[in-house]
Amino acid sequence: MKVASGLVAGQRADAELAGAAVEAALASAGLSRADNVILFLSREFSRQPQPAVLAAARAAGCLAVCGCTANGLFTERGWQLDQPAAAALVFATEGTSLTSADSPLLSFSGHGRLPFEWHQGKARVGLIDTDAAAWSHGRNSDNGCAEFRLPGLHGRLIRSSGLRPLGEPLPVEQRSGYELRRLGGHSALDSLRRVLPAEWRERLPLHLLSVLRQADAPGIALLSANADGSLTLAEALSEGELITWAIRQPLGAEQEIRQALSTALDQSQKPDFALMFSCIGRGPLFYGNDDRDLVAFRDTFPDTPLLGAYGTGQIAPLAGHNELFNNTALTLLFESAHV
Known part of the structure; x- marks a missing residue:
């Protein structure tokens, strides 16, 4: 598997930002095309996201593009809150035969609360950002909800409430x-x-x-x-x-996520890549001049591709059903499932 992320910011919410983010990720991964793309766009794209989604699909050479708009975006290299931006994670299996695995259903919503039908059923992990746009398979969703499963991957969830x-x-x-x-x-x-x-x-x-x-x-x-x-x-x-x-409290929250990430590293091998769904009330606005959750991830998993977004709520399974969390950092560590 080859995988990498890209983050591009600009003065205007142009569709070309999405294409540039995908191209940066492809170059970093050494790929000419991708099998799957997760694309996050800043809130400036919320009203008309489809041109940017299509630009990402063209750059990636595939229609398997999922994601949503959010209050802020980040990758392992840094974060962006205050100007139009696009962040993408691309990966390709390059012919590797992969089995179906226990990866959770990635779920994104622009509703203010967890959609009723998402409380039960399949385990979901994802992000809610009020009034956001969401898309899957390269098409914007009419109901503000999108879901997508990355094939052939094991996903380990780490939840840090900071409480x-x-x-x-x-x-x-x-x-x-x-x-x-x-x-x-x-x-x-x-x-x-x-x-x-x-x-x-x-x-x-x-x-x-x-x-x-x-x-x-x-x-x-x-x-x-x-x-x-x-x-x-x-x-x-x-x-x-x-x-x-x-x-x-910032110090306690940072200590909690560092401990959780360290425990995950001790229990298994280094992941191929990771996703992080955080809260706009956390991140740099909570910690001060930097996102200490992102710093903790980089310290624990150096050189591991990461894609993340800041929203108003985070979705995670709890006791057999799915719950909406706030002020929480959810980290999904992905490993490929080889036959």
Whole structure:
């Protein structure tokens, strides 16, 4: 297998950017054409992505082009957030006989939530970016959803939420709709303040805080702190269930993904390439001047081709069904399945 990535940025959202990204990837892989292309385009392409998708297909010499638009793009060489850009990953099997494998169904959506029919069935991994365009087999999707399976590949998923639990699990004692009123013998607001560092108790960093039902479950966002001591959450809880406060911090998130990547390297061989689906609330906007998740990947898997995008939600399987995560970095490590 030959595989490589390419990232090209410009002043305008021209279709030629997509073709140039594919050509850069082909040159890096030493290929004249590709068997499959994963193409991500910046949000400037959302209204009319088809010319760029066709330009990528022409450059690759194949119609197996899938992907979506996103808030930002990256490869192993760097990231792009603030101007029109195209990022592509190309690969070719070059006649190698490959078996069907356990690669998950890559899924992309421009909906605000996980499509209903995607909750059950095949294991999916992918990205949601609100109002994004999506495409598969070289054609833009009319319903804003696209799915694609890379043939003959094993995929290992690494999920990094970046959430650090605060305190012990507490029982929900009183709630009303999306408002959490009392838990663990205190008002919701007092309960939260008791586990926070002193400097954050008066000015709550709500954008960094979450509620966890389980350690590996998606975090539930805190939307507002109310004058009556209640907290408004993004999801409704049930009285009697146990929840844990959690916080996202850059150092803790970086340590978590480094440990997860290192463990994956210890358990198996170096991957042929990787995909990463991250959050626009993570990446450089979370870490400061760089994407520390990307740095961690490069440190663990040097010279491994990587393609990634920043969206508003990440799709991953959990306990037999598919879930929508936020502020999470999903890394798919791919290895070829030889006969």
